[in-house]
Amino acid sequence: MGNASRVRSKLQSIRNDQEVIPYVLFFVILIVFNFILMFRHEAWRDEAQAWLMAKELGPFALLNELSYEGHPFLWFYLLMPFAKAGLPYITLNIVSCAIMTVVMILIAARAPFDRISRMLLAASPLCIYAFSAISRSYCLVALLMVLLAMADRDRYKHPFRFCILIALLVQTHIVMIGMCFALCACHFFGTIIRYRKMVKVHHEDSKKSLLANIGALAIPLASALFLLYEFRDVGNAASVNVGGAVTVSKLITEFVGTTKTCLVLLFTNFRYGTAILIGLFVLAAVVCDFRLLRGVIVCAITMAFQLYVYAEIWGLSNYRHLLWLWQIFWFMWIAKDYIDERKEHFLYIPVNILLSLAILTSALASSWSLIDDIKLDYDGLYTDAQGAADALEALPKDALIFEGSGEFCNSVIPRLKTKKVYSAFYEQEAGFCIRNTARFKDLDYAGFEKTVKKMFPDAEGVYVFFSDTSPEGYMGNINGYPEEYEEVYATAIDTIRDEGYKIVHIPFKTKKK
Numbered sequence: 001m002g003n004a005s006r007v008r009s010k011l012q013s014i015r016n017d018q019e020v021i022p023y024v025l026f027f028v029i030l031i032v033f034n035f036i037l038m039f040r041h042e043a044w045r046d047e048a049q050a051w052l053m054a055k056e057l058g059p060f061a062l063l064n065e066l067s068y069e070g071h072p073f074l075w076f077y078l079l080m081p082f083a084k085a086g087l088p089y090i091t092l093n094i095v096s097c098a099i100m101t102v103v104m105i106l107i108a109a110r111a112p113f114d115r116i117s118r119m120l121l122a123a124s125p126l127c128i129y130a131f132s133a134i135s136r137s138y139c140l141v142a143l144l145m146v147l148l149a150m151a152d153r154d155r156y157k158h159p160f161r162f163c164i165l166i167a168l169l170v171q172t173h174i175v176m177i178g179m180c181f182a183l184c185a186c187h188f189f190g191t192i193i194r195y196r197k198m199v200k201v202h203h204e205d206s207k208k209s210l211l212a213n214i215g216a217l218a219i220p221l222a223s224a225l226f227l228l229y230e231f232r233d234v235g236n237a238a239s240v241n242v243g244g245a246v247t248v249s250k251l252i253t254e255f256v257g258t259t260k261t262c263l264v265l266l267f268t269n270f271r272y273g274t275a276i277l278i279g280l281f282v283l284a285a286v287v288c289d290f291r292l293l294r295g296v297i298v299c300a301i302t303m304a305f306q307l308y309v310y311a312e313i314w315g316l317s318n319y320r321h322l323l324w325l326w327q328i329f330w331f332m333w334i335a336k337d338y339i340d341e342r343k344e345h346f347l348y349i350p351v352n353i354l355l356s357l358a359i360l361t362s363a364l365a366s367s368w369s370l371i372d373d374i375k376l377d378y379d380g381l382y383t384d385a386q387g388a389a390d391a392l393e394a395l396p397k398d399a400l401i402f403e404g405s406g407e408f409c410n411s412v413i414p415r416l417k418t419k420k421v422y423s424a425f426y427e428q429e430a431g432f433c434i435r436n437t438a439r440f441k442d443l444d445y446a447g448f449e450k451t452v453k454k455m456f457p458d459a460e461g462v463y464v465f466f467s468d469t470s471p472e473g474y475m476g477n478i479n480g481y482p483e484e485y486e487e488v489y490a491t492a493i494d495t496i497r498d499e500g501y502k503i504v505h506i507p508f509k510t511k512k513k
Contacts, residue, residue, distance in 0.1 A: 178305025
């Protein structure tokens with residue numbers, strides 16, 4: 001290489017370095033921003049439930065309870081070593097935020113898009129706030145979706161790696177079962193078609209490839225069978241609706257309504273324009289490379305199953321509907337990998353333009369839809385759990401405290417440092433919410449007082465804390481108030497997650513000697 005060539009090469013290297021620095025800095029700022037939101041976020045009852053279960057239950061006891069949670073085991077078991085080590089409650093959020101940091105780094109370093117598109121995607125709700133600050137199993141979904149997109153091109157070459165990722169995705173959240181089924185079905189039929197093509201050209205590794213790819217599918221199958229074991233008593237789960245739609249017409253109506261809701265929640269006023277742009281990109285990508293029809297089938301089955309779950313089992317929320325965005329992102333990733341091989345195709349430039357527009361509109365529109373949630377959470381309006389915990393800690397040292405609203409009290413309990421809380425519903429120390437309806441019993445006030453005195457015969461009074469959204473005349477799940485009581489705390493703000501609390505002191509009448 002001559003001196004001139006070396007100088008040009010050095011100048012090119014300097015220019016590239018100058019371009020990389022702001023790119024890396026942008027991602028560093030996003031990661032720092034996520035951690036700021038994470039420390040401002042107050043985990044509410046569903047987040048606390050996973051932490052409390054991981055802390056209080058052993059591995060086998062946890063499996064027995066998961067049937068009533070409606071969630072697979074992976075997130076709970078990931079939290080278990082941190083919770084059992086006695087680490088502070090904020091560790092729950094740190095684990096989730098750390099996982100999403102890895103996702104951001106993978107998008108920055110490995111995504112096949114241009115730099116601006118990667119920056120837009122990382123700054124969208126794909127990675128910001130909803131799956132990092134809100135600490136739930138969705139962060140694992142995000143990580144596995146990225147890893148599956150990265151592994152997609154070599155799925156026949158490395159089938160066990162691909163199928164292990166699917167098996168893990170099965171154990172994140174039931175809304176992802178549709179995608180796992182679709183990926184496995186497409187992999188099975190793709191393997192058969194590929195085997196027949198290899199036989200025609202007398203490929204020497206045809207049988208070996210067939211056996212490896214078919215055999216690898218046993219891994220997600222085993223994961224799915226294990227999921228059935230985990231949910232063996234889901235009929236008694238208070239956390240899910242297992243009734244389902246009564247008629248086909250009702251199911252269709254609910255699907256249409258849920259689809260509209262998803263689009264509104266995701267893309268606000270830009271929903272139709274964004275949906276059209278994404279649709280045009282998908283159509284052009286499939287025409288450009290017919291192999292992408294598989295991705296369309298996977299997305300269709302995944303979204304249809306998600307709609308069923310949202311319509312019939314769980315309602316929508318700001319993190320569940322974002323899984324649609326992750327599904328679109330997965331397709332964009334694998335599509336970009338394929339269409340980059342087709343640079344001579346007449347649709348190559350239009351497909352890339354549509355891809356950039358789809359990323360731009362979906363990233364900006366979905367980010368706009370999340371701003372209000374971030375502001376409310378940042379201002380401390382999600383839950384008053386910390387306020388209630390501080391009020392409980394300020395009670396007398398010998399205060400006897402009972403929960404009145406089993407599920408709603410979960411947010412408060414992991415924040416307590418010195419005080420213990422008891423449950424009259426289960427006659428034990430209160431912790432995670434027991435969602436086995438066969439074990440739960442409603443109590444009237446007389447029954448509550450009787451149970452308290454059975455557990456603590458010498459009790460002269462009791463403090464009860466419960467949700468301030470309890471029905472009139474109820475202390476949470478306790479029907480009725482005593483004749484005499486004193487309200488010692490009430491949430492002063494309007495929370496958006498039914499996370500306000502009341503604390504009352506009830507003196508017991510003592511018999512004269």
